[in-house]
Amino acid sequence: MRDERRLSEVPRWVWALLAAAAAAQIAWQGARQPGQPAAAELPGAPSAAALELAAFGERPLAARLVMLYLQAFDLSGLDYPRLMDWLGATLELDPRSEYPLFAAARVYAEVPDAARSRIALEFVYERFFADPDRRWPWLAHAALIAKHRLGDLPLARRYAQAIDRHTRSRDVPLWARQMEIFILEDMDELEAAKIMLGGLLERGEIDDPAEARFLQQRLQALEERLQEKR
Amino acid sequence: MPGAILARLCLVEARRGGLPWLAAASLLAALSLAAFLSEVAITESRSLQLAVLAAVLRASAVFFIAAQVAASTLRELNDKGLELMLSLPLARSTHYLGRLAGFVACAVALAALFSLALLPWAPPGAVALWGVSLACEAALVAAAALFFAMTLAQLVPAIAATAGLYLLARSIGAIQAIAAGPLAEASALNRLAGLAVDGVALLLPRLDAVTRTEWLLYELPSAGAYALALGSLALYGLLLAAAGLFDFHRRNF
Numbered sequence: 001m002r003d004e005r006r007l008s009e010v011p012r013w014v015w016a017l018l019a020a021a022a023a024a025q026i027a028w029q030g031a032r033q034p035g036q037p038a039a040a041e042l043p044g045a046p047s048a049a050a051l052e053l054a055a056f057g058e059r060p061l062a063a064r065l066v067m068l069y070l071q072a073f074d075l076s077g078l079d080y081p082r083l084m085d086w087l088g089a090t091l092e093l094d095p096r097s098e099y100p101l102f103a104a105a106r107v108y109a110e111v112p113d114a115a116r117s118r119i120a121l122e123f124v125y126e127r128f129f130a131d132p133d134r135r136w137p138w139l140a141h142a143a144l145i146a147k148h149r150l151g152d153l154p155l156a157r158r159y160a161q162a163i164d165r166h167t168r169s170r171d172v173p174l175w176a177r178q179m180e181i182f183i184l185e186d187m188d189e190l191e192a193a194k195i196m197l198g199g200l201l202e203r204g205e206i207d208d209p210a211e212a213r214f215l216q217q218r219l220q221a222l223e224e225r226l227q228e229k230r
Numbered sequence: 231m232p233g234a235i236l237a238r239l240c241l242v243e244a245r246r247g248g249l250p251w252l253a254a255a256s257l258l259a260a261l262s263l264a265a266f267l268s269e270v271a272i273t274e275s276r277s278l279q280l281a282v283l284a285a286v287l288r289a290s291a292v293f294f295i296a297a298q299v300a301a302s303t304l305r306e307l308n309d310k311g312l313e314l315m316l317s318l319p320l321a322r323s324t325h326y327l328g329r330l331a332g333f334v335a336c337a338v339a340l341a342a343l344f345s346l347a348l349l350p351w352a353p354p355g356a357v358a359l360w361g362v363s364l365a366c367e368a369a370l371v372a373a374a375a376l377f378f379a380m381t382l383a384q385l386v387p388a389i390a391a392t393a394g395l396y397l398l399a400r401s402i403g404a405i406q407a408i409a410a411g412p413l414a415e416a417s418a419l420n421r422l423a424g425l426a427v428d429g430v431a432l433l434l435p436r437l438d439a440v441t442r443t444e445w446l447l448y449e450l451p452s453a454g455a456y457a458l459a460l461g462s463l464a465l466y467g468l469l470l471a472a473a474g475l476f477d478f479h480r481r482n483f
Contacts, residue, residue, distance in 0.1 A: 049411065053404040056397060057438040060447055061281040068270055068278075096448050102273045210268065210275035 045085035048092035063094035101138040133169035233328035240332025260286035280351040287344040299375035337368030352446040373470040399437040435466035
């Protein structure tokens with residue numbers, strides 16, 4: 001234990017100063033507006049090397065923190081070409097992370113604006129070729145979006161054909177390789193999404209609890225949206 | 231053995247100075263941060279937890295060791311305890327290396343504790359390789375902090391020099407990549423800057439090649455690459471110990 005003098009030894013003005021400073025600090029911070037969600041203006045993306053430098057070489061952590069940073073932006077005012085630059089830098093930082101492609105396919109492509117959705121889908125398509133055996137699930141989802149949301153069957157078939165032609169691993173399921181048939185079949189979006197998610201879950205492709213929760217919510221939202229339409 | 235007694239004294243000082251409590255507090259802080267961030271993530275929540283834990287614990291281990299070594303060495307210098315010890319019939323190298331062994335033991339203990347905390351998230355083999363690498367990295371930082379504390383004989387400059395060396399060693403790979411980037415102008419000045427960066431890299435250990443989070447998240451390094459990375463740390467540690475001994479032998483107290 002530290003050898004201390006009694007509390008009464010502290011002069012009264014020091015007590016008062018301490019209390020006043022503490023009260024002023026709490027009042028100041030309490031009156032401050034809560035932190036604004038990231039402004040609509042997304043800054044230009046730095047290079048992967050610059051991000052690595054900023055993170056002192058912690059590439060996997062930097063990649064995931066960048067994704068959390070991007071998530072804080074409001075989707076409606078987002079500059080998609082810049083956003084894709086950010087996602088590209090993140091993917092370059094940690095090529096084995098699924099986060100950038102997951103976000104591109106499941107979040108940024110699922111917006112009502114078709115032009116922006118196409119930008120996100122093309123990002124998934126372009127990046128698919130760097131590692132087809134690992135990145136096919138996002139392109140499969142992109143094919144579904146192209147068909148059901150954009151109503152662009154040729155685009156959906158292009159994505160499906162890419163999966164068929166470029167995946168080599170035995171781990172890629174048959175239904176994914178035969179995605180083109182799946183696209184051409186007359187099935188609604190919910191049915192297709194259920195088949196795809198069911199297949200992924202069955203094969204243990206989705207083992208992250210946050211991802212499973214997110215996809216379940218998306219499926220439920222889709223179900224409700226289609227019921228409303230009917 | 232006098233060297234072992236000196237090493238034990240360093241360990242006792244670290245324990246009494248509250249290093250174990252500090253380590254426990256940093257573990258708690260890292261776990262809380264990882265839990266918070268993974269709640270915000272929409273995918274890869276477990277790998278985010280692991281990446282945060284690994285990065286925070288690695289930085290904590292290095293900072294704690296650097297601060298402990300610098301503070302302990304300078305306390306001894308300022309209290310004239312070192313002068314008293316030097317009056318004993320012991321070689322100066324025994325004094326220096328005994329202390330270094332004690333600090334290295336601290337580094338190994340911290341690395342072992344922090345590695346155990348990662349076991350629920352990563353396979354034991356990967357955690358073991360990461361832990362051994364962290365122990366070597368922290369031991370190298372202990373050697374650097376002892377060298378700077380003895381040489382500079384001031385707390386803030388010693389910690390700043392150790393931190394500077396460590397951060398530069400971790401970033402030098404990225405700095406070299408930026409200097410050699412395709413968009414860099416091909417002027418004489420740029421070439422000179424590139425050569426200067428390459429020259430600095432020759433004087434640094436490659437800390438960006440060790441204790442990698444990728445080993446925990448994805449796959450283990452090959453045996454050759456792992457041995458090469460740790461071998462380069464051992465070599466640099468030897469260089470720091472030799473430089474420290476050289477300075478310690480020349481010094482008048």
